[in-house]
Amino acid sequence: MRNLFSDDEQEAIVELMNLGVGRAASSLSRLVQDEVLLSVPKVEFVQLETAEETFKELLPKALAGVTQAFEGFINGKAALIFPEERSLELVRIVVGNELSASEISELEQDTLAELGNILLNSCLASLANLLKREINTALPEAYSGDYQRMLEVLCDQQDSLIMLVQIDFSLRQRNLQGYLVFIIDLNSATGFHSALQDYLADLLGNDL
Amino acid sequence: MTSEASITSLPASQDEASLLELIKLLETGLVITNSHGQVLLWNNWMERVTGIKAQEANNQSLIQLFSQPPAPALLDAIEQACIDRLSRRLSHQLHPFLLPLSQPASGQQLHHSILARPIKFAGQSACLLQINDVTSTVRREQHLRDAEALLRFEKEILSLVAHNQPIESVWQALSTGMQKLAPGSEAGLLLLDEHNQYLTNPITTSYTYLPSQLTVDSQTPAGAAARTGRLQLAEFQSKEQPAFWWCHPLTTSEERLAGVLQLAWPATAQEPTASLTLLERSAQLAAIALQNHQQLLQVRYLAQHDALTGLANRSLLNETLQEQCAHASQQQQSFALLFIDLDGFKSVNDKHGHDAGDALLIELSKRLQKYLHPGDMVARLGGDELVVLSKQASTQHQAFVLAEQLNDRLRQTFDWKGIRLQAGASIGIALFPDQGDTANKLLTQADNAMYLAKSRGKGQAASCDLSAVVYNEQNSNSEG
Numbered sequence: 250m251r252n253l254f255s256d257d258e259q260e261a262i263v264e265l266m267n268l269g270v271g272r273a274a275s276s277l278s279r280l281v282q283d284e285v286l287l288s289v290p291k292v293e294f295v296q297l298e299t300a301e302e303t304f305k306e307l308l309p310k311a312l313a314g315v316t317q318a319f320e321g322f323i324n325g326k327a328a329l330i331f332p333e334e335r336s337l338e339l340v341r342i343v344v345g346n347e348l349s350a351s352e353i354s355e356l357e358q359d360t361l362a363e364l365g366n367i368l369l370n371s372c373l374a375s376l377a378n379l380l381k382r383e384i385n386t387a388l389p390e391a392y393s394g395d396y397q398r399m400l401e402v403l404c405d406q407q408d409s410l411i412m413l414v415q416i417d418f419s420l421r422q423r424n425l426q427g428y429l430v431f432i433i434d435l436n437s438a439t440g441f442h443s444a445l446q447d448y449l450a451d452l453l454g455n456d457l
Numbered sequence: 458m459t460s461e462a463s464i465t466s467l468p469a470s471q472d473e474a475s476l477l478e479l480i481k482l483l484e485t486g487l488v489i490t491n492s493h494g495q496v497l498l499w500n501n502w503m504e505r506v507t508g509i510k511a512q513e514a515n516n517q518s519l520i521q522l523f524s525q526p527p528a529p530a531l532l533d534a535i536e537q538a539c540i541d542r543l544s545r546r547l548s549h550q551l552h553p554f555l556l557p558l559s560q561p562a563s564g565q566q567l568h569h570s571i572l573a574r575p576i577k578f579a580g581q582s583a584c585l586l587q588i589n590d591v592t593s594t595v596r597r598e599q600h601l602r603d604a605e606a607l608l609r610f611e612k613e614i615l616s617l618v619a620h621n622q623p624i625e626s627v628w629q630a631l632s633t634g635m636q637k638l639a640p641g642s643e644a645g646l647l648l649l650d651e652h653n654q655y656l657t658n659p660i661t662t663s664y665t666y667l668p669s670q671l672t673v674d675s676q677t678p679a680g681a682a683a684r685t686g687r688l689q690l691a692e693f694q695s696k697e698q699p700a701f702w703w704c705h706p707l708t709t710s711e712e713r714l715a716g717v718l719q720l721a722w723p724a725t726a727q728e729p730t731a732s733l734t735l736l737e738r739s740a741q742l743a744a745i746a747l748q749n750h751q752q753l754l755q756v757r758y759l760a761q762h763d764a765l766t767g768l769a770n771r772s773l774l775n776e777t778l779q780e781q782c783a784h785a786s787q788q789q790q791s792f793a794l795l796f797i798d799l800d801g802f803k804s805v806n807d808k809h810g811h812d813a814g815d816a817l818l819i820e821l822s823k824r825l826q827k828y829l830h831p832g833d834m835v836a837r838l839g840g841d842e843l844v845v846l847s848k849q850a851s852t853q854h855q856a857f858v859l860a861e862q863l864n865d866r867l868r869q870t871f872d873w874k875g876i877r878l879q880a881g882a883s884i885g886i887a888l889f890p891d892q893g894d895t896a897n898k899l900l901t902q903a904d905n906a907m908y909l910a911k912s913r914g915k916g917q918a919a920s921c922d923l924s925a926v927v928y929n930e931q932n933s934n935s936e937g
Binding site for chain 2: 343355360383385387
């Protein structure tokens with residue numbers, strides 16, 4: 250599965266994610282009326298069997314974020330993940346809230362879900378646009394828990410391909426690190442594969 | 458694969474009627490629009506919170522329906538759902554005014570969040586909007602925030618008080634904190650003077666509405682609060698414009714009126730949230746600060762005064778003497794230090810007991826205080842040793858005259874419980890800067906001079922600089 254995508258294809262994915270993240274940054278900036286900088290994403294493919302190990306290694310212990318299902322040329326679930334305490338920070342930076350309670354409030358949960366929604370929609374929509382495919386998304390849901398709980402939420406299928414995308418957020422001179430995770434149903438991974446090939450072929454101006 | 462993201466097609470024909478009936482029963486807002494924001498479905502809940510009937514809403518665009526246009530984010534979300542088939546969650550915190558909705562009962566703003574989902578409706582791409590009432594959540598979280606802000610404010614003030622910070626900085630923090638908690642308002646306090654005549658702002662604040670000083674009998678809410686000891690909620694015409702002016706009396710733990718807490722805001726603006734609670738809590742905090750301040754003053758007083766006579770003790774004398782040396786040196790002035798040792802005091806104690814000695818000491822202290830000028834100071838170093846710091850006596854001659862006058866007053870008899878008590882004094886004189894330019898030197902010189910005076914016979918005054926004894930009247934009784 251690691252070799253499902255060629256080097257060219259992997260590079261294309263990074264490029265596509267980069268464009269998607271760029272679009273997300275501008276939507277976020279508009280929303281918070283402040284400059285939001287998102288770093289160039291680091292993309293990593295993770296095998297389901299070793300996902301637990303990889304997540305444990307890469308991700309912070311307590312996680313919070315937003316998940317959103319998508320369907321179209323690829324099916325699966327996407328997630329925006331933060332270390333739990335930082336997710337609260339993101340909301341409070343954006344909303345300018347003064348609450349000191351350590352727990353995220355109901356309204357803040359909703360706000361976090363929307364922020365995730367904006368980011369994930371942007372990434373998925375630009376991916377679909379660039380690949381000239383169609384995709385539609387479900388409503389986002391906020392969640393919290395550890396990496397195991399997150400894997401359970403994300404991977405309800407045995408045959409899944411996991412794409413882990415790491416991005417850094419900068420808001421008003423404060424840095425936040427977050428992850429985007431895309432769990433792609435393997436059955437649709439072939440669709441992704443062919444879409445990528447078409448895209449690369451278009452770029453190179455000839456059929457592969 | 459999960460079908461969460463799949464586009465829902467609403468059933469048609471015969472099922473449609475019953476489904477629409479169901480939608481009417483929902484206690485949440487449901488609206489279906491096309492990509493242009495034209496209404497295709499408008500449920501009963503929406504009728505109630507907008508006052509717009511479904512017949513009026515149908516086929517109208519959301520922009521035309523309301524006098525205030527919907528938030529652009531909502532129109533974007535509708536377009537995204539219809540065209541890009543993306544679901545959107547529009548949260549209340551990021552979009553406080555999505556639609557102009559109001560609560561049917563009170564007419565107050567109805568806080569809401571909206572979920573936008575792509576659907577197929579009547580054969581076309583459409584957007585399902587689910588409008589959720591979050592008013593009670595908003596209110597609950599607002600209360601939580603207000604309570605937290607108030608707690609932080611209290612913590613700040615109490616921390617200043619606990620660390621015995623100067624009272625002015627407590628008043629400053631109190632005023633600033635109150636204004637911060639009641640944005641758009643002016644807030645602060647007025648303290649009552651000792652004659653119960655004036656109410657004065659203890660810190661410098663430039664107010665538009667609030668006065669910085671007024672008389673207690675003025676016809677103002679602050680005056681009334683001070684006179685009646687009760688909360689005053691009034692509207693008044695300020696220099697600028699009509700404003701609200703709320704005043705809460707500041708009473709100490711002994712129920713004594715100490716001032717007034719005040720809060721004002723323009724009549725055109727909304728009342729700051731929880732302003733009454735803020736005034737009450739600020740008054741309590743101010744009372745705590747005042748009480749602590751007074752206790753602090755008391756502790757300081759006790760640490761610097763002699764318990765028996767109430768005169769300054771050695772510590773306060775040293776402090777004052779150092780200040781006076783610095784001041785006199787700067788101004789190139791002289792002053793005198795008189796070291797008084799009572800003659801015959803020991804025999805009073807021996808003959809009549811310590812109570813008699815104590816009573817005599819108290820009496821003599823009073824005589825000294827009464828005779829001296831207000832700027833002068835008398836201190837008790839212990840036993841029968843007293844020190845006078847006189848700014849009036851700036852020459853040897855003046856100092857000797859003063860010593861003589863003091864001795865005249867000290868040796869007058871005093872009747873205590875039918876017993877006639879008497880003590881004279883030997884007085885040593887030291888002048889700043891001739892006999893010493895520091896507190897220590899002056900005290901030592903005055904002490905030495907006192908011994909010189911005593912050695913020449915009691916009831917005398919001496920200066921170490923003078924070989925001659927200036928006056929030498931007959932010895933007072935007994936020993937020294």
